Amino acid sequence: MAIDAIIPFKPKNPKTRLSCIMEQDEREAFARAMLSDVLAAVRAAGCAPTLLSTGPFEHPDARVVVDPAGLNESLNRVLATAQEPVLIIMADLPLATPEAVGRMIGTDAQMAIAPGLGGGTNAIFVKEPSRYHVDYYGASFCKHMAIAAEAGLSCEVTDSFRLHTDVDEKEDLVEVLIHGQGSAACRCLDSLGFALSIERGRVGVERRTHKEAL
Ligand SMILES: Nc1nc2c(ncn2[C@@H]2O[C@H](COP(=O)(O)OP(=O)(O)OP(=O)(O)O)[C@@H](O)[C@H]2O)c(=O)[nH]1
Numbered sequence: 176m177a178i179d180a181i182i183p184f185k186p187k188n189p190k191t192r193l194s195c196i197m198e199q200d201e202r203e204a205f206a207r208a209m210l211s212d213v214l215a216a217v218r219a220a221g222c223a224p225t226l227l228s229t230g231p232f233e234h235p236d237a238r239v240v241v242d243p244a245g246l247n248e249s250l251n252r253v254l255a256t257a258q259e260p261v262l263i264i265m266a267d268l269p270l271a272t273p274e275a276v277g278r279m280i281g282t283d284a285q286m287a288i289a290p291g292l293g294g295g296t297n298a299i300f301v302k303e304p305s306r307y308h309v310d311y312y313g314a315s316f317c318k319h320m321a322i323a324a325e326a327g328l329s330c331e332v333t334d335s336f337r338l339h340t341d342v343d344e345k346e347d348l349v350e351v352l353i354h355g356q357g358s359a360a361c362r363c364l365d366s367l368g369f370a371l372s373i374e375r376g377r378v379g380v381e382r383r384t385h386k387e388a389l
């Protein structure tokens with residue numbers, strides 16, 4: 176049976192940390208593009224995706240449940256009543272691959288956690304979801320490991336560059352342009368005029384329409 180993949184998604188005014196380089200409509204388009212990449216990866220890994228959306232949203236490849244409550248509250252409601260294994264995977268992982276997702280849901284442990292850049296948590300797979308709850312924001316990876324230990328659940332830390340790379344800040348766009356060739360997110364960045372900038376010794380991004388390195 177397909178494993179339920181819950182993908183939290185904020186369609187309206189998402190990715191505010193990219194406001195310095197993208198307008199709201201551009202951030203919304205970029206968030207949808209990243210979501211498409213995540214959906215393709217989870218579906219190819221054999222999961223059945225459900226978008227847990229903060230507002231009305233439709234997608235041809237996923238069931239949508241609308242819950243305007245906060246991220247933790249809405250996810251914990253889902254976990255408390257779920258009877259089967261659940262994968263929670265964020266919508267901002269455009270480098271995700273079916274292999275990486277497959278490795279996570281194939282864990283021998285009772286659960287697996289994929290850390291994100293900067294202390295966050297990018298994906299959680301739990302075989303007995305009602306024994307677990309989430310606590311996102313801040314150093315959520317540390318909190319999620321502690322919650323697993325308190326619940327007595329064995330937990331594998333998923334070692335995956337592709338699941339580790341969540342796109343929050345402008346510097347993260349570099350990873351999409353380099354490692355996400357062929358992804359919807361990379362095409363979206365390209366259409367918005369973003370390209371690599373290698374002028375100052377460190378790779379950054381520039382926007383062709385603006386010219387200056389961002
Ligand atoms: N269901 C739900 N999903 C959320 C909520 N806030 C963020 N998300 C989703 O959770 C994931 C990780 O969130 P963030 O990295 O903080 O994304 P964001 O809130 O769009 O970005 P920032 O505004 O820059 O913090 C993304 O898939 C978001 O779409 C929320 O309140 N409810």
Ligand SMILES: C[C@H](OP(=O)(O)O)C(=O)O
Nearest residue numbers: 295296311312313315343
């Ligand atoms: C939701 C949050 O995302 P971040 O702000 O770390 O991308 C987290 O992973 O706890």
